[in-house]
Amino acid sequence: MLPASGTAASSAMDWQGRAQFTVFDSDYGDGERFRTLLQRWRDDGARPARLHYIALHASPLPGFRRIPQMDAGVTLDLLCAPLDEALAQLDARLDAITLHAIAGTSFARALARLAAPGARLTASALTTAQAHTLGGAGFACTSGPDGTLRAVFTTRKPPSPWMRTPEPQRRAIVLGAGIAGAAACERLCARGWHVTLVERHAQAASEASGNQAGIYMPLLSQDDNVMTRLSRAAFLYALAYWDTLGGIGPGARIHGAACGVLQLARGAQHAGVQRAIAERHGYPSEYAQWLEEGPASALLGSAAPDGAWLFRQAGWAQPASVCAAMLDACGSRLVRRFGAGSVRLVHGAGQWSALDASGTLVASAPVVIVANGTGARHLAQTDALPLASVRGQVTYLAEGALPALPFVLCREAYLTPAVKGWHSLGASYDADPDPALRQASQLENLVKIGSMLDNPALGGAAPLAGRVGFRCVAPDRLPLVGALPQQDDGARIERLRQVPRQNGLYGLLGYASRGLAWAPLAAELLASQLDGEPLPLEAELAAALDPARFLVRARRRL
Incomplete structure (x- = not known):
């Protein structure tokens, strides 16, 4: 259990003999409580194999975010959402709960749904009504002389239907x-x-997965739909996850570059939608920055009349x-x-x-x-x-045949910087099972890239080189x-x-x-x-x- 004062975390007796232990904190703050608990977990020979720390966190990017840790047995989840919304979407079994000054009383039932039998709760600055509601939800509460409320979840209940039983044979x-x-x-x-x-x-x-280069980048939408939210969570997780494997870039374990991706707007109407997305969501510039015509054209080195998104953390990697x-x-x-x-x-x-x-x-x-x-x-x-199996042909063009852009360029297709002497362009989206390279798909790739670079004659006589792969698509x-x-x-x-x-x-x-x-x-x-x-x-x-x-x-x- 985490005392509200932020002092030492749970004693060994709280988690001794458990396979995993899950903590919920209603305010991540500066992360000091997490770091304190993590150090105690590292020092304790009777620690559980898995420690899960889940906390609410203020962030410009909404949603749940799992941040990989160098300790393989530790997960850190930061939830950027109001308390009630976060608890409604949380799928976890909580062993220790820390609440700081919070509003309302609806959180009590949500916590009772998530709490494991015997879960310990510590809270500061709760009202009498809030304490009473916790008691009615199954928490046996006591109040200390300093006003800190401590509780144990005592209600016996059958497992919720969404709870998963761990696989017994690993x-x-x-x-x-x-x-x-x-x-x-x-x-x-x-x-x-x-x-x-x-x-x-x-x-x-x-x-x-055998292509020379693949790109990674988030997706955006005006209504922040399911695809956008999933894309954001996956993209941010991948960036942190690759760091635990040795990183990406020159001299790193993964061959690639976080060189940024410039995604051009498809026309004036599309640009208007993108501008509205930028104004509505106010993304941090390191995540997604909308560039109007002037800055986009200057970055591209040729005309970008409708503007572009710049994703600074995105890039390419060799799968x-x-x-x-x-x-x-x-x-x-x-x-x-x-x-x-x-x-x-x-x-x-x-x-x-x-x-x-x-x-x-x-x-x-x-x-x-x-x-x-x-x-x-x-x-x-x-x-x-x-x-469905969808054919994708990637075109390879020799270094020097295209502008030496330091970033990935994309719109209807993508263009990578030269990798071992070759640019990757593509990929086509064909509904046939032909595994062989073909000129029609190459021409399609070249036309799309030529349009992005304002060079209609691009690669007319380029030799047929590339690779065909088949995507699995739902x-x-x-x-x-x-x-x-x-x-x-x-x-x-x-x-x-x-x-x-x-x-x-x-x-x-x-x-x-x-x-x-x-x-x-x-x-x-x-x-x-x-x-x-x-x-x-x-x-x-x-x-x-x-x-x-x-x-x-x-x-x-x-």
Whole structure:
């Protein structure tokens, strides 16, 4: 428990013998209470394996933000939202609660929903009415001579329907060694899981993650919709997460550059919408800055008549190097089974088995995570998911054939700075299965980039060079993260919790063209679900990624 005075955090007896311990603080302040508790956790030989610290925090960027820590057993979640809103969206089981001066009384019932049996609460500057409401919600309260209220949550209650039971056997198979599968391996191994990675190719990042360069950047919208909120959370998490792996840039573990991304407006009408977004949300300039024609043109070195967004923290990375960094971080808990070819899954006696084309066992475990992109369309357990395979051709142009821009340029397409002598342009969005490079897709890429650079004749005679990959795309363009649905009798379904799930089968799919930014947070979300931990996203956003959402939408119409 955290005393309201900000002195030493909970004693060893508060968390002794527990697998995890979760703290909620209604005001992060300068972070001193967190740092004090973290040091006590480090010094205590009887500490829980996992420490979760969740706190309200004032920030210009709204929403929940998980900040990776160098201590693998620690998570820090900062919630930029009013107290009642944050508690309504929080998916966690709280063991210790600290409240500072707060308004209203509705928080009491919300805390009772989240509190674990025996949870300790400390509060300062509460009114008599607030203390009375806490008592009515199940907290046995006492007041000290200094006015500090202390309470223990005593009400016995059944687990809430949204509470997840941790997987008892921490062994998993991950299908696919691209960006999604590699992130899953790292997030599970960091929690002590033993993972077997099964890849049909001889090496990692051989499919959509095999491009020379991919870009990472946030999305913006006027109404701050679900896609925008998820994009913001994933983008910020990825930046911090990569730092824990050794960073990105020259001499760093990950090959790439946080060089910034300049996103040009598509015309005068589009520019007006972007200007309204900038005025409404007032983003910090390091996150997103709207540039009018003059500054945008000066930065680009050619005409940008409709202005542009500058994302200073964004950039490009080589997906294969990101995969390598994540897999190397897994250490001895990871077993790699590469070159397995196409596999099928069989379930029996509480175990999943991955069998190759000859029927030979490749791996077995109680949990399988399907993270093989478009390959999921060919598994019996996942072929009913509404996933499409979308062809994307990237064009490579030799260094010197284009302006030497120090940042990534994008609008309908993207252009990276030269990487090992080559610029990457693209990628096309084609609805066909042709794996070969073709001139029509190259011309499409060149026309789009030429329009952005005000150079219509760009690359007319450029040699055909590049790479074709296939994106895994869901109808709503959002990833699928979580337990995979089971086909049933076709009855009407109103809510996600009513959907039957396939025992021990989970998905990390549908990253479309945003795998670099999506993969770390999606894997963290799934690992948190598997271990029954606090989720790193608002409950509403986690539900938006649930693989069963399409089934619910279809069955509601029955």
